[in-house]
Amino acid sequence: MAGNCQGKTFWKSYFLLFFTLGIILFKTVESRSIIKSDKCPPRCSCTRDTAFCVNAESIPKSLPVGIISLTFVNATFRNIKENAFAHLPFLQFLLLNSNTFTVIEDDAFWGLTHLQYLFIENNNIASFARNAFRGLRSLTHLSLANNNLKSLPSRLFKPLNLLHDVDLRGNIFHCDCQIKWLVEWLRRTNLSIPAIYCITPLSLQNQKIGDLSDKDFSCITTDFALYQTLPFQSISAEVYTFNEDLYVVFAQPNTGCSFLKWDYVESVFSKYQSISARSAVYCKPIIVQNQLIVVVAQLFGGSFIYKWDSNTQRFLKFQDIDVSKIRKPNDIEAFQIDKDWYFIIADSSKAGSTSLYHWDRNGFYSHQSLHPWHRDTDVEYVEINNRHRLILSSSSQAPVIYQWNGSRKQFIEQSEIAGMMDVQMVKHFQHHRDTFLLLTRFIGDSKVLRWEGSHFTAIQTLPARGCMVLQPFRFDHRQYMVLGSDLSFTQIYTWNTELKLFLPFQELNIPAPRMFRQVSEGNKDLLLVSSFKGNTLVYLHLVVDLSA
Structure with missing residues (x-):
């Protein structure tokens, strides 16, 4: 990347360039009179090889085709458009300093395959199109100094394979994500580039852009x-994988359980199967011993357990759930403890009871009744420090925490979460080593809560x-x-x-x-x-x- 030595080298080259060009122009003017004919447009002075335009209103189409040097000063037009100089294919030097240019469009310099020196300084340019320099395959020197550039489009310099010197000083660079590519480019390039600095944001003001690191950007x-x-x-959604295929099942209030299968070709979910249920609130799939079991909870007409039959390619009902316990189901959670499968249904009726069921070879059977008469709204299974817990939320009291007792193989009420009445839903997540509750x-x-070891x-x-x-x-x-x-x-x-x-x-x-x-x-x-x-x-x- 550029240092002080490179900056001195750059400006030494810059000085020698203008000195040499000055001599060339002087000798040219001395040896032949300046052309003032139909071939040289108004507000321009021309020789056979050069043109110098002041206060031009556009880029004249009548400039001598063979010129190799062109200068615009105090031009009144603002944009340099596509193919603006295509009618001057032999240009080697283009000076666009001290004008009022604001925008350089894509392919603005297309056709200038011989151009070696391009200087666009002291303008009001705020942006360059990404492909502004496309086609400049011979360019070696480029200066965009003293403009209003806050950023540059990535890969702006990619077409410039022979580029040797670049000057970007005197701009108002805003060092955010739009300029990160420039930082990376400055690190790896061998070009001669005088140092440039951040103007904004305030946290990076006056910092050398080439010294910024990845941590300075988000x-x-x-x-x-x-x-x-x-x-x-x-009103509910569950995702599961069965026989290496991806499925999702939704509980539809007036229809039942709608199963959709992932279409690996179209990359969408497509209709697959259904289970009729006139008041479904939850459809819970559970894979037990390579069997697909679906617990269907209904507000009316009872809740049931279905099993996928691979022979008929249908879901068959094979168990009823006790309606004396489950009257108004709200949520279902499924989990394993010591390789045994369980599911629990939160019941929100006044006369029902949140109930735990255990898989016993041929089906799920009632295992434990929890929290009767409390109109439970949700249940969440949480494992913290290898201890199994259930958290029940209720419309009649604060959430209650149950802990699994391994010897009794039951959940025992442990504590409650005070100050949180009428909780509709309880969910948890783990982040690093912490457990959080929502x-x-x-x-x-x-509220968001964090587990503190005992509460x-x-x-x-x-x-x-x-x-x-x-x-x-x-x-x-x-x-x-x-x-x-x-x-x-x-x-x-x-x-x-x-x-x-x-x-x-x-x-x-x-x-x-x-x-x-x-x-x-x-x-x-x-x-x-x-x-x-x-x-x-x-x-x-x-x-x-x-x-x-």
Whole structure:
């Protein structure tokens, strides 16, 4: 990269260049009279090899075709357009100093295959088109000094294979992601380039651009873009893999369970199978001993367990769930403890009971009743420090924490999370070694809590009136949280590792969201969204490099 010696070398070359050109022009003018004929346009002075234009209103088309040197001073036009000099193919020297140029367009110098020296100094140029210098295969010296350049498009200098000297001084470079490519280019180039400096932002002011490091830039961001619209309402979503194929199942309130299969050719979810249920609230797939089991929870008419039959290629009902315990199901969680499969249904009726079921070779059977009469709204299975816990939220009391007792093979009530009544949903996530809990409230504030070894402590409060869902999800190393509201836009948050808090990231317009599920397939990261009052949606998670 350029240092003081290179700067001196550059300006020595620069001085010698103008000195030599001055002698050439002087000798040329001395040996032949300046041309003032129809071949030299108004406001220009011409010889056979040179043209010098002052106050020109455009680039004249009537300049002598054979000139090798052209100068514009105090020109009144502002843009240099495509093919602006194509009618002067023999130019070797082009001086565009002290004008009012503001924009240099793509292919502005196309056709100047012999041009070696290009000086565009002391103008008001704020931007160059990415392909402005395309076609300048002989250019060796370039100066863009003393303009209003805050950045330069990446690969601007790529066509200039013979370039030796570049001067970018005297510009107002804003050192953000748009200039990161220039930093990297300065590190690896062997060109002679006098030092240039950041003018903004204030944190980098007067720092040498070539000395900036990657940590000075934060150029990778993300976005969620609508990818697929599924023409039905839904209130739950679950993702599973069976026989090496990817599936998703949605609970539709008036229809039942809708199964979609990932189409590896079209890269979309396509309709696959269904289970009829007139008041489905949850469809939970569980893979047990290579069997696909689906628990279907209904508000009316009872809840059932289905099994996939590979011979008939259909779901067959093979178990009923006790209606005396499960009257108004709200949520289902499935998990393993010591290789045994369990699922638990949160029941929100006054007379029902949240119930735990255990797989026993041929089916799931009632194992334990928890928290009767408390109108449970949600249940979450959490494993912390190799201890199995259930957290039940309720519309009648604070969330309750149960811990698994290995000798009794039951969950024992351990404690409650005080000060959080009427919680609609409870979800958790783990970040590094910490475990966090998300509690959703429809009236009042929702909260983020962190496990402190024996209890959860609130670390963040979120205004959440009208919210039914607060869920975490993760793509690669990026941790997100989504707050879905019935009264306003859905808000996606991103985790800030320094502040250890969630910060607002993006808003989505989703009517009455009820559940979010992430799924990754191939190079696609997708977010599934169940909506009670609108279409079911699939969003694509995009990673965007702002420096590209």
